[in-house]
Amino acid sequence: xxxxxxxxxxxxxxxxxxxxxxxxxxxxxxxxxxxxxxxxxxxxxxxxxxxxxxxxxxxxxxxxxxxxxxxxxxxxxxxxxxxxxxxxxxxxxxxxxxxxxxxxxxxxxxxxxxxxxxxxxxxxxxxxx
Numbered sequence: 001x002x003x004x005x006x007x008x009x010x011x012x013x014x015x016x017x018x019x020x021x022x023x024x025x026x027x028x029x030x031x032x033x034x035x036x037x038x039x040x041x042x043x044x045x046x047x048x049x050x051x052x053x054x055x056x057x058x059x060x061x062x063x064x065x066x067x068x069x070x071x072x073x074x075x076x077x078x079x080x081x082x083x084x085x086x087x088x089x090x091x092x093x094x095x096x097x098x099x100x101x102x103x104x105x106x107x108x109x110x111x112x113x114x115x116x117x118x119x120x121x122x123x124x125x126x127x128x129x
Contacts, residue, residue: 073125084113 091098091106120126
């Protein structure tokens, strides 16, 4: 005889108890360790410790200064080409099961990325002046 309604829900929810227990222990341990650090650790603030610190130098400009747009461009390009690798790994794992059509599709995907890379390179976006 198969379980019905509420019985099925109880069975499914019972399978989540180990996950919920793991999350509860992790959150509890994190809170306990933070509290121990706050209570047991020394706290002696002075002007040197409270001063802004920037890569070993004293801060010499406003924190709201404008950045060159090339920093953002390089970051976006990194994300794009990093995601390419994220698509390639699962594809390579199941390549023998998905056949030649998937090979053609991945070749088109990579060709599109190479065209984009060539465009960015030709525009000089990768040059630091």
